[in-house]
Amino acid sequence: MNVDRETRQGRLHYMTVTDAAHAIATKALSPVELMQAHLARIETLDPTLNAFIRRDGDAALAAAKVAEAEATAGRLRGPLHGIPVGIKDIIDVAGLPTTCHSKILDGNMATADAVCVAKLRAAGAIVVGKLSTHEFAIGGPSFDLPWPPARNPWNPDHHPGGSSSGSGSGVAAGLFPMALGTDTGGSVRNPASCCGIVGLKPTYGLVSRRGVFPLSFTLDHVGPMTRTVADNALMLEAIAGHDPLDPGSAAVPAGHYRAALDRGAKGLRIGFVRHFHETDMPAEPEVTAALEHVMRALQMLGADVRDIRLPSLVEFAAVNRVILQSEAWAIHGEWLRTRPGDYGSLARRRLLPGAFLGAGDYVTANKRRAEMIAAVNAALAEVDVLLCASSMDPACRIDRPADVERTYPRQARTPFNVTGHPALAMMSGLSSGGLPLSVQFVARNFDEAMLFRVARAWEKASGVDGKRPPIG
Amino acid sequence: MPRMDKEFVEALARRAGLDKALVEFPDDVAAAAEQAAGVMAKIKAPADPRAEPWPAMRAGDGL
Numbered sequence: 001m002n003v004d005r006e007t008r009q010g011r012l013h014y015m016t017v018t019d020a021a022h023a024i025a026t027k028a029l030s031p032v033e034l035m036q037a038h039l040a041r042i043e044t045l046d047p048t049l050n051a052f053i054r055r056d057g058d059a060a061l062a063a064a065k066v067a068e069a070e071a072t073a074g075r076l077r078g079p080l081h082g083i084p085v086g087i088k089d090i091i092d093v094a095g096l097p098t099t100c101h102s103k104i105l106d107g108n109m110a111t112a113d114a115v116c117v118a119k120l121r122a123a124g125a126i127v128v129g130k131l132s133t134h135e136f137a138i139g140g141p142s143f144d145l146p147w148p149p150a151r152n153p154w155n156p157d158h159h160p161g162g163s164s165s166g167s168g169s170g171v172a173a174g175l176f177p178m179a180l181g182t183d184t185g186g187s188v189r190n191p192a193s194c195c196g197i198v199g200l201k202p203t204y205g206l207v208s209r210r211g212v213f214p215l216s217f218t219l220d221h222v223g224p225m226t227r228t229v230a231d232n233a234l235m236l237e238a239i240a241g242h243d244p245l246d247p248g249s250a251a252v253p254a255g256h257y258r259a260a261l262d263r264g265a266k267g268l269r270i271g272f273v274r275h276f277h278e279t280d281m282p283a284e285p286e287v288t289a290a291l292e293h294v295m296r297a298l299q300m301l302g303a304d305v306r307d308i309r310l311p312s313l314v315e316f317a318a319v320n321r322v323i324l325q326s327e328a329w330a331i332h333g334e335w336l337r338t339r340p341g342d343y344g345s346l347a348r349r350r351l352l353p354g355a356f357l358g359a360g361d362y363v364t365a366n367k368r369r370a371e372m373i374a375a376v377n378a379a380l381a382e383v384d385v386l387l388c389a390s391s392m393d394p395a396c397r398i399d400r401p402a403d404v405e406r407t408y409p410r411q412a413r414t415p416f417n418v419t420g421h422p423a424l425a426m427m428s429g430l431s432s433g434g435l436p437l438s439v440q441f442v443a444r445n446f447d448e449a450m451l452f453r454v455a456r457a458w459e460k461a462s463g464v465d466g467k468r469p470p471i472g
Numbered sequence: 473m474p475r476m477d478k479e480f481v482e483a484l485a486r487r488a489g490l491d492k493a494l495v496e497f498p499d500d501v502a503a504a505a506e507q508a509a510g511v512m513a514k515i516k517a518p519a520d521p522r523a524e525p526w527p528a529m530r531a532g533d534g535l
Contacts (some may be wrong), residue, residue, distance in 0.1 A: 255503075318514035325508070333489070340493040340500075348497065352504030353511075355488035356481075361508075366525035367518045373526060 007011035012470065013174035017083055017231035020177065024071055024082045031071060031126075035064035038128065039085045041280070042175045044054040045472050050171035053089045053099060055129040060084065066237050080238055081124030081178030082309070085274050086171070088164050088389050089130040090135075090137050091222070092211040093117055098368035100213050101133045103146050103342045104335055114211025116180060116239045123238040125357045133168030137187055137215045138163060138328070138348020141398050151398060152194060154435050158395040158402060161194030163187040167225045168195040172469055179225045184215045185293035185320050186390075186413025188223040189440065194395040196427040196436030196467060198232045199225045199453065201413075204420030205250030206360045207236075208243035212311060216327040217248065219320065219417045228465045229456040231428070233257040236448060252446055260449045265457035266302030267349050270295075271383035273308050276412040280313035283392040283410075290428035290437040291389060297461045298387070308379050308386060311372055313412055313472045319372065320414035322365035329354025369418055376419045376442075385454050386442040388412050390425040394435040416442055424451045427464040434470070481505040 012034055015023070023029035039057050046052055067082040088094050090100045092110035095119075099105050113121065121127070132150040134140025140162050141149035150165035152158040153173035160169040164181025167190025171179050181188040183201040192199025200223045207222040214220055224235035240254035272295055277283040283291075299305050310316075329336075332351050340348055379386065392410035396403035416423040421442050428439040439458070443451040459465050485494050485501050493501050 051514055060490050313512055315516060318511050321511050322515065336493060337489040338492065340490075341496055345500070348493075349500050349503060352490075352493070353508040355490055356484055356505045356508035357511075361512050363525050364512070364517045365515060367523045370524060370526040371518060 013041040015177065016228050017080065017177045017226060017234055018228070021079055021081065021083055021234070025076055027071065028043070030366070031064040031067040032061070032080060035061055035126065038176055041469050041472070042128070045173055045175060048151065049153060049169050049173055049175070050150045051086070051131055051166035051173070051175055052129045053101060053147050053159065053166070054096060056096060056127060057129070060126050060128045067124065067126065076124060078123035078238070079234060080120065083178065084128045084176040085120055085125040086128055086131045086167060086168050086176040087117060088133050088179070088181050089134055089225065090182060090213040091117060091180055093127055096130055096350045098130070098213060098218045100136045101140070101145055101147060102135045102344070102347070104339060106146060106172055115208035115243050117211065117241045119359055120180070125238070131164070131179060133165060134163035135344050135347040136213070138180055138186060138334070138350045139344050140165065140458040141404065142344040142346050144344045149398065153471045154196065154394050157397055157399065158435060159194060159398040161191035161203070161395060164191050164225065168192055168197060168199070168373050171195070171197050171225050171227060173471055178231060181223055181225050182212060182458060183221045183223050183417065184219045185324060185417055186411055188221070188225060188425065189390055190411065192225060192425045193390040193438030194436060196464070196469070197225060197227050198229055198424065198426045199223060200232050200236060200424045200448070200451070201416060201422065202236060202240065202448060203250070203422045204247050206240050206252065206446065206448070208246045208249055210243055210246045214331055216324040218327065219324055229452055229459050230258060230261055232424070233261060233452045250446070255446070255449060257448050257452055260453040261285045261456045263453050264301055265454055267299070268385065268454060270298060270303045270454070271308030271379055271382040271386045272305055273310055273388035275309060275384055276313045277389035277392060281392050281410050281412070283389055286394070286431050287389060287392055287437055291439055294428050294439045294458055295387060297458060301457055301461060305387070306383065308383065310375055310379060310415065313415065315368070316372065316418055317409060317416040319365045319368050320418050322361055323369065323418070325351070325354035326357050326362040329357070360446060372415070373419045376415070376421055380421070380444045384443070385450055388440050388442065390438040390440040392432040394433065394437060413438060421445055422448050422451055426455055426459065427467065429464070430467065476505050476509055478502070
């Protein structure tokens, strides 16, 4: 527990969730002090980072005072008692607007918490505000919306990834130690990759989507974003579990995802999906070198690594796109007919193709999807976990639309939205330009504990959890 | 990617109710039609016509 060291250095904002929760539970840290440190950090850095659409500092501080009184009296609400959390602004928080970063929903007040938010509050977490996203989790980074796009704390001239942009930027910069994101084609794992944090897309159906504005019903996932693997597992324990009112919810209970955290990589069978980044979408050399480094480090720790082939990344991306745009058209069609000018340019252009896809296209994509699910299941019958690229490039400059357009689809995250398998992205190293590089791990359905085990082994061997952006 | 005839795109767009978008954002509508036409060429449709799409219908599992 690092409270003394972090306090002495004036860096309470970089305490992990695990350490802060322990310090609060043992009365070594006041929730008010922790919240004040984060609010001060937000005040200083958010004008540069634009992580927030709406801050809720006064309410957060009031909640921290209540949490402090409860902790003093020995009453802890749960394992996240007094921990600040940021919420992507497509997720409902009672009493705050859910704008989806769009003029279309400006002023759309949420009357109840999304299930994932309610679960975080029940565990003791305190909401600090609503976070920037790509418009409706698809159109960004955009400069033609009511709020500016979030920026990358490793270099504010660069894109923080999306669509959970504010979540990634804010966690990396120490504005809050954990955040909720959503992932339909990689939108938790992209900002995790660009900002050098840990982002998990859980197994489809493990976390309730009720109260989250949909982008694509069969591809949408809610996921935790944190600075460490252990924190991610802790946050998942709080938000996972069956919701009978979410039609996609799986009838499985939340697991104890920290159980295998420190078992190491010895004896694990790892499948390296090289063709994703070597031939399907050739990655930048630094990305490839970092992936090889991760692979060798896990081998050194005793893992058995072998090459695995899956369907082509290009085809995975096409299946994801047809399903996503078809389902999104069913959501956005009426607004695109009547209010096309109220969308930003990027969202409009990414949503309109759904109008031109036919029912046969959608069914064909879902037929191929069934085969792709079988292919990934077959691979995971041979190995315990897959290792592959997340992004093929470090984050590009945010003000160069051509670079954003070129790098945005160069990623290996969509396959696991199509198949529903759990996938985690985290830092693999830093580029020569000082920007995070990334790696992705994938496990069997509902085996998030395995994912955290291998991710923790890499984190421990590399020390990537100790790297901080050069901001403030 | 196949090029789509302008009149055909406009007819499809009108059928989808995108008259307003056609007037205000004709380039976006045309680009969307081209993108939709091109993406299916990247998918290997299962050869077996009996292949079921995902997910299968399951009676009794609904709300």
